[in-house]
Amino acid sequence: xxEGSDDIQALIGAMARLPGLGPRSxxxxxxxxxxxxxxxxxxxxxxxxxxxxxxxxxxRCGNISDREICPICADPARQTxxxxxVESVADLWALERGRAFRGRYHVxxxxxxxxxxxxPEDLGIPxxxxxxxxxxxxxxxxxxxxxxxxxxxxxxxxxxxxxxxxVTGLAQGVPIGGELDYLDDGTITAALRARRRx
Numbered sequence: 001x002x003e004g005s006d007d008i009q010a011l012i013g014a015m016a017r018l019p020g021l022g023p024r025s026x027x028x029x030x031x032x033x034x035x036x037x038x039x040x041x042x043x044x045x046x047x048x049x050x051x052x053x054x055x056x057x058x059x060r061c062g063n064i065s066d067r068e069i070c071p072i073c074a075d076p077a078r079q080t081x082x083x084x085x086v087e088s089v090a091d092l093w094a095l096e097r098g099r100a101f102r103g104r105y106h107v108x109x110x111x112x113x114x115x116x117x118x119x120p121e122d123l124g125i126p127x128x129x130x131x132x133x134x135x136x137x138x139x140x141x142x143x144x145x146x147x148x149x150x151x152x153x154x155x156x157x158x159x160x161x162x163x164x165x166x167v168t169g170l171a172q173g174v175p176i177g178g179e180l181d182y183l184d185d186g187t188i189t190a191a192l193r194a195r196r197r198x
Contacts, residue, residue, distance in 0.1 A: 062107030064089050081138040111149035139166040
């Protein structure tokens with residue numbers, strides 16, 4: 001028995017290739033969009049077309065914006081002398097949701113990887129180093145993922161930074177509300193190593 005037209009199946013297939021979606025989720029989304037008011041799918045289509053045409057990386061930090069310089073870099077109140085180095089735009093947005101950091105960012109777009117032939121130039125590390133003097137940076141926060149690649153990249157950046165610059169990293173360990181029994185061994189080990197005076 002047929003499950004809709006070829007176009008509908010093609011749309012479901014395209015949606016299923018998106019991160020976090022599989023065939024069932026994609027099918028539910030497409031059927032939901034079709035079943036709603038006719039204008040909703042057209043509005044979504046128009047927004048996707050507009051974003052595809054206007055979205056681009058900020059020329060300064062690598063955040064995604066519809067402008068050459070993103071709103072974070074353009075905000076004079078964020079000239080705190082701090083740059084937070086992150087692996088991806090998703091990491092930047094996660095930090096912004098917390099509203100705890102009021103400085104600027106630098107998005108690497110990945111991590112160093114000899115196997116994948118990703119070197120410092122591919123990640124914009126030279127561009128980061130150029131920003132330090134131009135923006136009078138006093139502290140670099142290395143907020144990279146706690147993976148082997150992330151930590152290798154963090155060490156490479158720390159070694160490349162000029163002397164006298166404060167270099168910090170995110171604390172690692174037990175999350176607020178976390179129970180030790182449910183944590184993996186790596187998180188428990190990091191928590192013990194990052195322990196502080198009570």
